[in-house]
Amino acid sequence: MKYLEEFSDPELAGRLLDQIHAVTTRPWAIMEVCGGQTHSLIRHGIDQLLPAGVEMIHGPGCPVCVTPLEIIDRALEIASRPGVIFCSFGDMLRVPGSDRDLFRVKSTGADVRVVYSPLDALTIARQNPDRQVVFFGIGFETTAPANAMTVYQAKRCGVRNFSLLVSHVLVPPAIAAIMESPSCRVQGFLAAGHVCSVMGTGQYPDLARRYRVPIVVTGFEPLDLLEGIRQTVTQLEEGRHELANAYPRAVPAAGNPAAIAMLRDVFTVTDRAWRGIGVIPDSGWRLSAAYAEFDAETRFAVGDIHTAESSVCRSGEVLQGLIKPHECAAFGRRCTPRTPLGATMVSAEGACAAYYLYRRLGQPAPTAPTDARPAREVARA
Amino acid sequence: MCLAVPGQVVAIGERNGTPMGEVDFGGVRKDVCLQYLPDTAVGEYVIVHVGFAIQRLDEQSARETLATIARMGLLAEEFGGGPAMQPATGEPEGVNR
Ligand code: SF4
Numbered sequence: 001m002k003y004l005e006e007f008s009d010p011e012l013a014g015r016l017l018d019q020i021h022a023v024t025t026r027p028w029a030i031m032e033v034c035g036g037q038t039h040s041l042i043r044h045g046i047d048q049l050l051p052a053g054v055e056m057i058h059g060p061g062c063p064v065c066v067t068p069l070e071i072i073d074r075a076l077e078i079a080s081r082p083g084v085i086f087c088s089f090g091d092m093l094r095v096p097g098s099d100r101d102l103f104r105v106k107s108t109g110a111d112v113r114v115v116y117s118p119l120d121a122l123t124i125a126r127q128n129p130d131r132q133v134v135f136f137g138i139g140f141e142t143t144a145p146a147n148a149m150t151v152y153q154a155k156r157c158g159v160r161n162f163s164l165l166v167s168h169v170l171v172p173p174a175i176a177a178i179m180e181s182p183s184c185r186v187q188g189f190l191a192a193g194h195v196c197s198v199m200g201t202g203q204y205p206d207l208a209r210r211y212r213v214p215i216v217v218t219g220f221e222p223l224d225l226l227e228g229i230r231q232t233v234t235q236l237e238e239g240r241h242e243l244a245n246a247y248p249r250a251v252p253a254a255g256n257p258a259a260i261a262m263l264r265d266v267f268t269v270t271d272r273a274w275r276g277i278g279v280i281p282d283s284g285w286r287l288s289a290a291y292a293e294f295d296a297e298t299r300f301a302v303g304d305i306h307t308a309e310s311s312v313c314r315s316g317e318v319l320q321g322l323i324k325p326h327e328c329a330a331f332g333r334r335c336t337p338r339t340p341l342g343a344t345m346v347s348a349e350g351a352c353a354a355y356y357l358y359r360r361l362g363q364p365a366p367t368a369p370t371d372a373r374p375a376r377e378v379a380r381a
Numbered sequence: 382m383c384l385a386v387p388g389q390v391v392a393i394g395e396r397n398g399t400p401m402g403e404v405d406f407g408g409v410r411k412d413v414c415l416q417y418l419p420d421t422a423v424g425e426y427v428i429v430h431v432g433f434a435i436q437r438l439d440e441q442s443a444r445e446t447l448a449t450i451a452r453m454g455l456l457a458e459e460f461g462g463g464p465a466m467q468p469a470t471g472e473p474e475g476v477n478r
Contacts, residue, residue: 249446256418256436
């Protein structure tokens with residue numbers, strides 16, 4: 001798999017950095033939407049090698065982080081019911097609900113199981129026909145095809161003891177919501193590569209035009225991120241705002257048509273609350289009428305659980321790029337990955353956890369300098 | 382959990398009427414659902430997320446991207462020496478994709 005490793009080649013990374021420094025004449029604020037990209041940027045220290053004025057704002061693209069509190073509380077309620085096997089991706093277990101998390105529920109005797117794939121939950125349902133098996137179906141467009149296929153299979157094979165607690169969120173409406181916000185500082189976007197591997201790039205040219213922001217589809221390796229940033233800065237410097245694809249090896253313009261067809265069949269667009277941000281219109285998927293019988297919220301009548309957020313955690317501001325994680329007073333003190341107060345500290349893709357793991361504490365946030373000349377001295381990787 | 386990982390398809394089969402493949406991730410092998418890439422062939426690289434192949438990796442465009450980046454450095458040197466290149470002159474044609 002040689003050519004894959006080449007995407008972290010330090011020499012080529014140096015060339016890209018040089019190029020970014022060469023084209024940058026002014027400060028720019030660029031948001032990477034995806035939490036996986038946040039993780040990779042911080043881990044490789046890429047944001048610190050950029051010209052001084054080029055700031056990376058960490059977006060709301062960690063599905064664990066934006067799953068709303070009331071959905072977590074509904075999951076906790078369902079998982080506590082007798083006879084239920086509650087299946088989830090591992091990183092949801094420590095996400096704090098109103099008064100506990102799934103891990104705590106599990107330790108008090110509930111049957112909570114970590115699975116690698118939603119198909120594993122379906123297998124568990126087949127093996128336990130006398131139990132109710134629920135899968136916690138969260139995620140962006142990248143994860144939705146897996147959950148859609150699982151519900152489709154459940155229906156096709158008549159696995160009636162399976163259901164899905166759905167909280168899917170969608171990237172394009174989030175980009176629109178960020179740009180509509182009066183406090184928005186974002187001037188360009190790195191669009192999440194694997195979301196586009198599924199959905200294609202068709203939804204983005206309109207957004208780029210409407211909000212006059214460059215949107216560059218970007219991958220996850222160091223060279224991918226640098227190339228995405230380079231293309232974004234180049235567009236900004238030239239006054240352009242277009243969709244560009246810096247991750248063509250994994251993103252055909254049409255995405256994955258088979259997955260899109262399945263998503264259209266199984267899901268339907270709905271308003272969705274984003275943890276820390278609030279309700280964004282048409283920003284999520286729920287099960288379509290044809291699959292309504294597999295909706296865990298209805299099956300367990302938990303739809304009327306509504307809850308409010310704790311006041312300490314500032315993850316909403318983090319997720320909107322208004323503050324950096326270490327500007328939260330609880331960061332690294334009351335709030336750590338072992339004792340998370342907010343979801344952004346739980347998931348490895350959450351901005352708070354990424355800063356905690358890879359950044360020295362107390363480091364000041366990069367601020368746009370008044371003298372906007374690129375700081376070339378720091379260019380070399 | 383958003384992580385999607387590239388791997389190589391080493392075998393193709395079927396389970397409960399669903400096309401499945403065995404995918405090698407640098408030595409670790411996993412069963413992966415191929416329903417969304419039904420015409421995948423053994424030997425191809427795919428991107429896998431939570432047990433599903435969501436897209437194929439196109440080696441040709443991977444190579445092109447790497448070549449463009451490599452060329453970028455050379456052009457920058459030609460046009461006046463890498464890091465010292467003046468921003469005001471804009472990018473040379475062909476660098477900008
Ligand atoms: S450090 Fe903890 S409390 Fe502060 S915003 Fe991040 S998750 Fe919330």
